[in-house]
Amino acid sequence: MTKEEVAAALDEIGTLLELKGENPFRCNAYHNAARIIQQLEDNLQDLVASGKLSEIRGIGDTMQEKIITLVTTGRLPFLEELRSSIPAGLVEMLRIPGLGPKKVKALHDQLHISSVAELQAACQRGEIARLKGFGEKTQQKILEGIAFLQTQNQRVRLDQALPLAEEVMERLRRVADVQDIAVCGSIRRRRETIHDIDILVCSSHPEAVMDVFIQLPQVEQVLAHGKSKSSVRLSGYVHGEKVSLQADLRVVTAPQYPYALLYFTGSKEHTVRLRQRALSRGWTLNEYMMGTDKQSIPARTEADIYAALDLQYVPPELREDTGEIEAAERHELPTLIEESDIQGVFHCHTTASDGMATLEEMAQAAQRLGWQYLGIADHSQSLTVARGLSPEAVRRQWEAIDRLNGQLSGLRLLKGTEVDILEDGTLDYPEELLAGFDYVVASVHTRFQMSREEMTARVCKALAHPAVTMLGHPTGRLLLRRDGYKIDLDAVIRTAAQHGKMIEINAQPLRLDLDWLHVKQARNLGVPLVINPDAHSTHELTFYRYGVMVARRGWLQREQVFNTRPLAAVLEELHRRKQAWLSNVGLAGKSHRRHH
């Protein structure tokens, strides 16, 4: 069983126990363990084999035993018994906003409701309103919640939520007496998908801000409206796609602002750790202050709060309780890469294959971005749906690049290819053609439904090929649309490390592939990462910014990302790699002759 499967099983246990009315702390222990396993940087199989799982904080003997059973047998009788004792429909009912485990249990115990459909019918008959603890309004909210679930996905992508959040903030900034405003939550932490927009405002007239907020033209429904907090359901159009999600607004005073900013940025797990840390110093920490009844610890910025807790300032992207508190304690947090560190990119398409812009147009756009180099990597011959380039077309493109390089100043075009990794792990061009490129991106575009073992072997074989410089979009996933192909990423990253290959962070916001957790793993093994926009138009070159966000979440410093290097260093490294390959081939031939 993989990490994800084990984590899902533990999380399900936590949920099922909640529905049984178990001790909430016991339930939380399962949810917590699930999170720990999912975000694990080490290999789960190794930990199981060494019996060191229970050394991880939050995983005790019971949890270790269950995880071992899951990993070694692929099953867990405890979970199976739980499942058979609780109707699956109850878990689904939890997704209805406003319904938690207590209410779902009450509905099941008292009215024998065990599915969303039965609940909807009971609401329509007016039975819910008569139940103790429920009422007319609850019944109505349940009905609206069910309708909402049926029309919309739970999460949206970062690139969809960011512009919508910007629109809202733009309007709120203009309200009188708004002294400060920030987007918090998962958007500020740059998670790849977003559940809601959290906005924090500093103002001494909260009602005025709230009133504007709940009357925004994008608001479809007001979910809550209080003095310091309001929630609405928003919808808007981003890049021609309808996006709807919840937005929460909090208004605080200036002295409260840094504490509120810290609190609402989260993650929940990170702020819980900070609160525990404050408690161990005899202070309470909440969204308004830190200290005791008698004395508060002053802070004007988030950094002041961290400092008071004897911690280095933790950038929002790292606040996931995956080791950042411990690193901040030792003052060993990385200096994270920034957008301005990027000097060029290596994965872009032109009209020669399936891109929208010509070579010239892409070059001009790269110049406007201030880059030193732009690597062109059109598709290879077998990918006919994307008009992959024949060897002749490749040579024509090389000539065009040489010609353009003669005219351009300040930008160097590099000859690359996004070569297909064929079904058997070989590459889609002959070696003599591959030898003519400055670098090679190797990617999978076909036969996604292979078994995990076959796909892993296919990609690892390609990584071992000396012509390959970097691996493109390692899982092929499309966020909220399709899962990646099944592949053992741990093995892929280890293979990349072994052969000195780079791995791409594909910055298309629909992909963000490699994901931040595996970026962290690759970093730990010394694998260089490359932030590539996979641009199919001039505008899409700016996607590199989303790649930088992923890189920051993956703890990357500038030195760990290849395309932060200046042109001279890039050319030298690419040349070195190619020479190592070609001279190896050449030397083999020479020594062969020498023996004769």
Added chain:
DNA sequence: GCCGTTTTCGGCCCGACTGTTTTCAGTCG
């Protein structure tokens, strides 16, 4: 279920808002 310079029991982060309640439980983040 986890955890321990107030250790093997008794805690476990904390506040806003809502709805159904005469003082609070449930949900959410």
